[in-house]
Amino acid sequence: MHQGVKCSICGEKAVAIIRYARLRLCKRHFLEFVERKVERAIRRYGLVGRGDRVVVAVSGGKDSSTLASILAKLSGKLGYKLYLLYIDLGIPVYSKANREKVVELSKTIGKPLIVVDVKEVLGLTVPELAFKVRRPVCSVCGVVKRYIMNAVAVELKASALAMGHNLDDLVAYVLKEFFNQNLEQISKLGPRTGSVEGLAVGRIRPLYEVYERESLLYVLLSRTPFLPDECPHVRRGTMEFKIKELLDSLEESFPGIKFGLMRRLAKNLESYPKPSQKLSRCKACGLIASGELCSFCKITKQALGEPMGARVREYIRRKILELGLD
């Protein structure tokens, strides 16, 4: 009977074969391998400093759960404070199930959780808001999530907003933008983006060098709470999904090809053109905008008759006070 492969480090039963690194790892050494990758990315790209406040946006899915769990582990050693943020979008069944999972995650890793409930603050769920403004749910959802994530980071005086994008997500985004020749967009796909004082908090991507497969294995092996369910609005025929499928077969023939691209991209980011859009302060809420009003205030004004950014910021400030996080 086949006994399975052995860990290259300790000889225990291997649970992962990492071909690009020529390693076969047992559970313990695999978890350490991923944690070390995240720590190395944080140090290599200068993502977080001692004394920083970091907000990690969690969805209940595998990537943000892996990220929150590892950031919590490293927070003592690297000396930063970590806060979890969950945005309840009001998507029937899905949002509630994920909310419960994130509450469990927060307890498991021992870090505070801020929940922003869109229906509670706007009186409308994201699908209802999209219906009112006659735009696709995913596009409105993107605007709402980006706004709330930034607003929470600003109100918490955080120095970084950590996103769960993994290596495969980023490779797919880079190639999509390359096919469309949106080179300025590629310049935003590095391990970090800059902050704009008082208007926007920079984003960091600590899973920059972590494969999507490694992220799934991490939550499964570490028994970190997560839900594998997909948002009911997700479309599988998109270019990102197709690129991911194609790249899986490329990776099978050339192990490490995705990792190599993102390493080289991080070095070359400066040579990509920067977005030329002029940034301003939203007249209604005071956060970052590209015109008079930010996208969130525009959408909510259209749907509800008044821009809601300022009210959302007030709601967040109250939540922060209630949780004693100030």
Added chain:
Amino acid sequence: MLLVVVEGSVVGVFVVGRVRVRMVPGGDVVEVDVGGVVSVRELLRRLGLSVQGYVVVRGGEVLTEEDVVSPGDELEVYRVASGG
């Protein structure tokens, strides 16, 4: 079909050669006739799935592509790529 006979009476019936696979997410269940013991790599090939794109779990334990599965096994096959 395999009949389990104890002292002349049939006490159990097994369909031999099949593994039962539950796809995650989605929950679709498929049965695959593997004939005998096969590698995870071979199982995925028969399901038309890529080794890089899926993770196979048996009884809560993660399997590598070089581990083997046997008829009668109940497996979960997780799709790696998620969207949203």
